[in-house]
Amino acid sequence: MKTLKNIFLAILTIGMLQSCIVSEKPNIDFFQNSQYDFKEARFASINVPMVLAKSYIKKALREEGEREETINLVKKASKIKVLTVTNGSSEMLNDYAQFLNNNHYEEWATIKHDGDNINIRVKQDGEIIKNMLITVGSNKNDIVFVDVKGNFTPDDISKMINSVSAK
Structure with a gap:
C-alpha cells in the first residue's frame, strides 16, 4: 500500500511539473489563434x-516589501500564464489592444x-473579475504578457x- 501511495505521489508531482515547462509557442489567445504575421517576433511562454x-510568489513579494493587498491578490489567482515577446512591435501591441476591446476587456x-x-485590462462577469491581463512593454520592443485567471x-x-x- 505504501509503494502504491509513493507511485501515485511521484506521478502527481511529475504531472504538476510538466506544466511548468517553457515553450516557444504562444500561450495567450491572440497569439495562438491568430492569422497575424508576427514577422521577426520570438516567443517564450510559461504556464505557472x-x-x-x-x-x-507570496514569499518573494514579502521579501521585496510589497503590500498585503498585492499578496492577497495572489491568493485569489487560479491560473497564471506568462508570454514574453522579443522583437515585438507597437503595431502588434495596437492590434492586441483591438483584439481585447473586441473581446470585452476593459482598460483599468x-x-x-x-x-x-x-x-x-480586466474581463468582468457581474461584480467578479474572472480574468486580468497585464501587458508590460519596454522601448526595446520586448513585451511581457501576463494572463491571470481567478475570482477578484x-x-x-x-x-x-x-x-x-505609489511606488
Missing part, C-alpha cells in the same frame, strides 16, 4: 502551476514605471494598482 507557485490602468508601460473584486484590483502606483 499555482499549486507550486503561490507560496513562492496604464502605468509608466522605469521606462516601461504597464497596462492592466474591483476593490482587489484597485488596491493592487494603487500599491504599484
Whole structure:
C-alpha cells in the first residue's frame, strides 16, 4: 500500500511539473489563434502551476516589501500564464489592444514605471473579475504578457494598482 501511495505521489508531482515547462509557442489567445504575421517576433511562454507557485510568489513579494493587498491578490489567482515577446512591435501591441476591446476587456490602468508601460485590462462577469491581463512593454520592443485567471473584486484590483502606483 505504501509503494502504491509513493507511485501515485511521484506521478502527481511529475504531472504538476510538466506544466511548468517553457515553450516557444504562444500561450495567450491572440497569439495562438491568430492569422497575424508576427514577422521577426520570438516567443517564450510559461504556464505557472499555482499549486507550486503561490507560496513562492507570496514569499518573494514579502521579501521585496510589497503590500498585503498585492499578496492577497495572489491568493485569489487560479491560473497564471506568462508570454514574453522579443522583437515585438507597437503595431502588434495596437492590434492586441483591438483584439481585447473586441473581446470585452476593459482598460483599468496604464502605468509608466522605469521606462516601461504597464497596462492592466480586466474581463468582468457581474461584480467578479474572472480574468486580468497585464501587458508590460519596454522601448526595446520586448513585451511581457501576463494572463491571470481567478475570482477578484474591483476593490482587489484597485488596491493592487494603487500599491504599484505609489511606488
